[in-house]
Ligand SMILES: CC(=O)SCCNC(=O)CCNC(=O)[C@H](O)C(C)(C)COP(=O)(O)OP(=O)(O)OC[C@H]1O[C@@H](n2cnc3c(N)ncnc32)[C@H](O)[C@@H]1OP(=O)(O)O
Ligand SMILES: CC(C)C(=O)C(=O)O
């Protein structure tokens with residue numbers, strides 16, 4: 220099927236509403252994620268960011284449910300955000316009073332309508348359910364509120380009863396009819412039939428609130444929008460009861476990229492908002508979470524990276540910049556030569572063909588052994604390859620230590636630096652310190668180094684134990700390199716380890732041209 224046919228097919232099968240509203244419920248249903256509790260300040264922080272993203276409505280919470288909920292609703296209201304603020308209420312006047320007390324003018328009131336909810340939870344007849352809903356809506360309308368009515372568990376409610384209660388609440392003045400798929404049992408084809416039927420029978424704008432128990436929340440919400448739903452309830456990161464709600468970022472980006480429907484949100488804020496919500500709720504996203512997961516724009520397979528390097532659209536359906544994320548090329552078992560060449564270029568490392576082949580084989584073999592190769596690993600592998608092929612710039616030519624009681628230890632060190640011999644003596648708090656001070660003095664015209672880490676370990680027992688020294692040095696450009704040496708003499712092991720790291724840094728400097 221060519222692109223034109225797909226476009227035609229989409230148009231023929233869609234009955235889009237003129238305006239599609241994004242109703243964010245991260246602060247209400249999202250916060251109902253088991254184990255999640257946000258403080259008032261955290262709620263305010265998220266509300267501000269949702270507002271900056273450009274969502275139409277923010278459900279700030281359930282004011283009747285706790286003093287903290289009341290306070291956060293009031294304080295969010297004081298921020299004078301552009302997004303419309305919504306408060307949740309059961310079909311009880313007390314809950315509605317709480318929304319009014321919080322100074323919110325948009326109420327989301329609900330009642331369970333399915334047989335399960337009527338018979339086992341609320342223990343109320345159909346007539347009682349209708350009566351409670353109508354009384355609540357009358358009360359809210361009398362107080363000048365905009366009312367959104369949710370028939371909780373609508374998707375397991377008899378169709379005739381659903382229509383009956385919708386007719387009654389519309390007559391009572393409901394401004395929006397919400398269809399919650401409370402336990403996520405819809406499928407796209409059933410959604411199509413249900414939403415089309417409701418759209419054909421009601422003029423009041425309709426909203427959908429779909430849960431994700433079978434991973435279908437986004438697909439079902441998109442289907443509802445195709446069939447004319449005027450509003451979608453969503454949460455950042457798809458948070459919410461059990462497996463959550465339709466994810467805001469998935470819905471908005473699918474509409475923008477796959478449907479070509481731009482809702483006008485500043486989608487470049489999505490990634491940072493997802494991270495903020497992840498941090499504040501403690502619910503971290505899996506790496507493969509669409510749009511905001513660490514791997515959403517990461518590529519390892521050689522064939523993919525080769526395509527990406529030529530044109531990112533080959534393996535990305537949208538750009539990472541669109542959502543404020545970034546592209547990542549990962550090296551490992553599935554890496555191809557083009558990826559390694561690109562990485563080496565990025566780090567300004569020039570290898571000849573033979574050196575490159577060795578580095579490439581090394582990466583593949585690390586991958587085969589189940590290891591992922593970081594950029595630092597690649598640099599270390601490449602530098603080692605470069606170092607082994609070149610003459611070492613600095614070589615130790617002589618060392619003498621003098622120590623005694625009540626005098627500072629003195630080290631005399633002779634080095635050959637690029638073929639020229641130099642010697643100096645220096646003192647220190649101990650013999651190793653004295654020797655390292657002498658080295659620093661001798662190389663100061665060649666490069667400025669900082670010893671960042673120094674680890675000494677005895678690897679055999681006894682007074683003739685072998686000492687292993689591991690160091691990390693850095694240069695003034697921030698390049699880092701490791702050095703390692705094993706010797707029976709602690710001072711010599713230290714000098715050789717430091718020289719090992721300095722030589723690598725020199726090679727890095729000299730190959731970065
Ligand atoms: C599908 C959803 O997401 S609905 C929203 C769910 N969110 C929450 O429950 C989070 C906040 N909830 C709370 O803090 C508490 O549950 C409260 C404050 C609302 C109520 O607490 P409690 O009075 O202790 O009642 P509890 O939670 O045990 O039971 C719920 C009560 O609400 C009633 N109820 C439930 N839904 C409705 C409704 N839509 N309209 C009227 N009453 C309702 C139940 O029948 C039950 O009443 P009962 O105790 O008289 O039998
Ligand atoms: C309050 C209602 C809309 C709800 O969250 C649900 O049914 O899932």
Ligand SMILES: [Mg+2]
Nearest residue numbers: 248401428460
């Ligand atoms: Mg819900």
